[in-house]
Amino acid sequence: MQPTSRPPAVPSIHVRAAVTWLALFPLVTGGLWAMAPFDAAWPPVLRTFVLTLALVPLMVYLVVPALLKAVLAIAARRGRRPQTAPTHRTPSTP
Numbered sequence: 001m002q003p004t005s006r007p008p009a010v011p012s013i014h015v016r017a018a019v020t021w022l023a024l025f026p027l028v029t030g031g032l033w034a035m036a037p038f039d040a041a042w043p044p045v046l047r048t049f050v051l052t053l054a055l056v057p058l059m060v061y062l063v064v065p066a067l068l069k070a071v072l073a074i075a076a077r078r079g080r081r082p083q084t085a086p087t088h089r090t091p092s093t094p
Contacts, residue, residue: 011071019071023063027055 011019031051039047 009072009075011068015071016068019067020059020064023059023067024055027059027063031055 028051031054035047035051039050042050
Protein backbone atom coordinates (compact mmCIF):
# COMPACT_ATOMS: atom_id res chain seq x y z
CA MET A 1 0.00 0.00 0.00
CA GLN A 2 1.39 3.38 -0.96
CA PRO A 3 1.24 6.32 1.40
CA THR A 4 -1.16 8.96 0.23
CA SER A 5 -0.16 12.57 0.28
CA ARG A 6 -2.47 15.50 0.67
CA PRO A 7 -3.08 17.49 -2.47
CA PRO A 8 -1.70 21.02 -2.37
CA ALA A 9 -4.03 23.60 -0.88
CA VAL A 10 -6.02 25.54 -3.43
CA PRO A 11 -7.22 28.92 -2.18
CA SER A 12 -10.95 29.50 -2.31
CA ILE A 13 -12.46 31.25 -5.28
CA HIS A 14 -12.88 34.39 -3.15
CA VAL A 15 -9.18 34.49 -2.30
CA ARG A 16 -8.26 33.87 -5.95
CA ALA A 17 -10.60 36.68 -7.07
CA ALA A 18 -9.05 39.09 -4.57
CA VAL A 19 -5.52 38.12 -5.61
CA THR A 20 -6.41 38.54 -9.28
CA TRP A 21 -7.86 41.99 -8.68
CA LEU A 22 -4.86 43.01 -6.56
CA ALA A 23 -2.62 42.04 -9.47
CA LEU A 24 -4.81 43.43 -12.24
CA PHE A 25 -5.60 46.92 -10.96
CA PRO A 26 -2.03 48.22 -10.59
CA LEU A 27 -0.92 46.60 -13.85
CA VAL A 28 -3.80 48.12 -15.83
CA THR A 29 -3.27 51.50 -14.19
CA GLY A 30 0.45 51.43 -14.94
CA GLY A 31 -0.15 50.17 -18.47
CA LEU A 32 -2.63 52.94 -19.24
CA TRP A 33 -0.25 55.53 -17.79
CA ALA A 34 2.72 54.15 -19.78
CA MET A 35 0.76 54.00 -23.04
CA ALA A 36 -0.83 57.46 -22.71
CA PRO A 37 1.84 59.39 -24.67
CA PHE A 38 1.63 56.94 -27.60
CA ASP A 39 -2.02 55.96 -27.90
CA ALA A 40 -3.96 59.23 -27.67
CA ALA A 41 -5.12 58.95 -31.28
CA TRP A 42 -5.76 55.20 -31.19
CA PRO A 43 -9.33 53.88 -31.14
CA PRO A 44 -10.34 52.42 -27.76
CA VAL A 45 -10.50 48.88 -29.15
CA LEU A 46 -6.88 49.06 -30.32
CA ARG A 47 -5.75 50.47 -26.95
CA THR A 48 -7.55 47.67 -25.14
CA PHE A 49 -6.12 45.04 -27.50
CA VAL A 50 -2.52 46.20 -27.05
CA LEU A 51 -2.86 46.53 -23.28
CA THR A 52 -4.44 43.10 -22.81
CA LEU A 53 -1.95 41.54 -25.23
CA ALA A 54 0.80 42.53 -22.81
CA LEU A 55 -0.98 42.14 -19.47
CA VAL A 56 -2.82 38.82 -19.76
CA PRO A 57 0.32 36.67 -20.20
CA LEU A 58 2.10 38.68 -17.51
CA MET A 59 -0.80 38.10 -15.11
CA VAL A 60 -1.35 34.42 -15.92
CA TYR A 61 2.25 33.25 -15.94
CA LEU A 62 4.02 35.55 -13.46
CA VAL A 63 2.04 37.88 -11.24
CA VAL A 64 -0.96 35.83 -10.07
CA PRO A 65 1.07 32.64 -9.41
CA ALA A 66 3.60 34.66 -7.39
CA LEU A 67 0.84 36.31 -5.35
CA LEU A 68 -0.92 32.97 -4.74
CA LYS A 69 2.39 31.47 -3.61
CA ALA A 70 2.79 34.38 -1.19
CA VAL A 71 -0.75 33.88 0.16
CA LEU A 72 -0.05 30.18 0.77
CA ALA A 73 3.29 31.00 2.44
CA ILE A 74 1.64 33.52 4.74
CA ALA A 75 -1.07 31.02 5.64
CA ALA A 76 1.58 28.34 6.33
CA ARG A 77 3.56 30.73 8.52
CA ARG A 78 0.44 31.38 10.55
CA GLY A 79 0.13 27.65 11.01
CA ARG A 80 -3.10 27.15 9.15
CA ARG A 81 -4.27 26.33 5.71
CA PRO A 82 -6.02 29.09 3.76
CA GLN A 83 -9.68 28.77 2.95
CA THR A 84 -9.70 26.08 0.36
CA ALA A 85 -12.01 25.35 -2.48
CA PRO A 86 -14.09 22.22 -2.03
CA THR A 87 -12.52 19.13 -3.55
CA HIS A 88 -14.39 16.30 -5.13
CA ARG A 89 -12.95 12.91 -4.34
CA THR A 90 -13.90 9.77 -6.12
CA PRO A 91 -14.16 6.58 -4.10
CA SER A 92 -11.19 4.30 -4.59
CA THR A 93 -11.67 0.80 -5.86
CA PRO A 94 -10.02 -2.16 -4.10
